[in-house]
Amino acid sequence: MEPIRVRVCVGTNCCFAGGESIIEALEDDADLASFVRIEAMRCLDKTCAGGTESPIVTVGERLVKRATLEVVMEEIERQALPLIVGSSGKEGRDA
């Protein structure tokens, strides 16, 4: 199973608007390690628009603007659930 790629912008705008808290929380969550790959990234062509859209996170193909930990976790669960249930027939995580 290919892990879900989660990229968190750690440019200064995004860090200050909560990006640092998001990436630290994701990295500290041991439950995610088996199916999520977390990466720090630089600003995507100023997608954060001078901070008004910060912080920027991508989950798989989806771009999340003004990301919060709640929204990012929800999106990870949404993308992960079919993968986990489908890949090994193991019990799915609590949604």
Place this chain on the structure above:
Amino acid sequence: MPEVFERMRGLYTPCTDIRRKIFIGITRFVLSGKKPEDIDYLPFSIIDMGKPTYRCCSYKELSIVRQRVRLAFGLPLIEERNNTPVSAGIGQAFTRSKVLAAPIVNVITAACEKCPEDKVIVTNMCQTCMAHPCSIVCPVNAISFPEGGQAFIDQKKCVKCMKCVKACPYQSITRMVRPCAAACGVDAIHSDADGYASIDQDKCVNCGLCTVSCPFAAISDKTELVQVLHQLMGPEESRPYALLAPSFVGQFGRLASPGAIAAGLRAVGFRGTREVALGADCDTILLAKRIAERKAAAAVGAAVAEAGAAPAGVGSGAGLPASAAPKAFLGTSCCPSWVMTARRHFPAFAGNIAESFTPMVETARLIKEKDPDARVVFIGPCIAKKAEALEPELRPFVDHVLTFEELAAIFVAKDIDLAAIDPSEFPAEASSLGRGYAVAGGVAGAIAETAEQKYGAPPLAVAKADTLRNCRTMLSEIKAGKSSPDLVEGMACPGGCVGGPGTLMGLAAAKNEVGKFAALSAARLPECECGGEE
């Protein structure tokens, strides 16, 4: 259960959000050159009127943001009852001179939810059980079951012994302590007559942990953001130097290397950057020398006493020189909140705490000795440094103090991206041990290692504590003779400076970054230009 200030740490909460938005808003306001009286309009650009975001209604939000703006300008709170505008007297804050005055830490009454101070309460989990061990174990008969219903605790009788909390099979009884008061290690927070939190400024040591522990963001410190911005906007030759506290590494994101931070400081107008670990090196040498000399004197004294006392028998203990007495420890001086707490609560130990300047002042001194007209801004995790820099004898050295969070707001407002900037050279000036001052244990560790390696001291007994409550326990034990250390380190913040209220990064990651940066130093042991002269 972790300490109250650890429970929200590292989370980006609406309290973090409103604080940072105000810092950014004010920075943009000042940089855009708007007139002071226009500040009355600023809160409306932060609050969405008619659409409550943080609290019950936007008018309340507005009223609180006004107070936060005042504090961010370094000015006193406005009287809430007589409709004073935010702009009242605000012109005086548009300066590069110091306007900051005590008190540094303030309660915004409009934001305070009047949490009960300290109360044992029965929650809805109570099943009105047949056994009701709660009322059986209660030593003061404070628990009753009105109308045969859930348990009820008579607050007038309750002595908070916690016996009922432990006895309840449903864990339905809990103790609720006001978070600000729980965070305060010097018991400086009480309720006023109306139930609002109130800080006893004679007890407060400005550690600032209450400001990050209040879940309603009702306690805030003043800032010097506006005055520093005026310095940065001034002519090149009068722009300030940035002094970076040892805990700075990694605070601005994992892609912002020390060199990138230095380049960013340059880009927002600072003349140059020095690391405060340099001043830490001066302090290490000073204290290591002193403690090595003391130990040597004590050894001589003990040898003399032993030679004299040996025929008379063992165990009398008489004839030991004063310097070998159990209470003759040397206390570190780099954390101002710890120093104030130790001196106030243990006056008998006041003389044990080193009188030396803090690393902040030592580093500022290094700059001002070479360039007396230089201006210096200390940037750190610390709120107590804001108060320290107000002391008349230190004012000539440190012009202003910012937190990492306040500096980050300047980077954001000026659209400086430290992850993309061309990094400048960050000179390896300070020792590994000096850079380690940021983490609890690092100060005493540096002094002990230097005393032993450089000045031939025997292995030293070290006692250390972080958080003021633990510091007080440590000193009580020394006072009671339970331990007799040579060297005592106290830190007000959990984990040391990396756990300070003005930090941006989680504790574990911050410690790790400080360690990695310390390993890059050219030397492990400190060298100091002044050679430890006082």
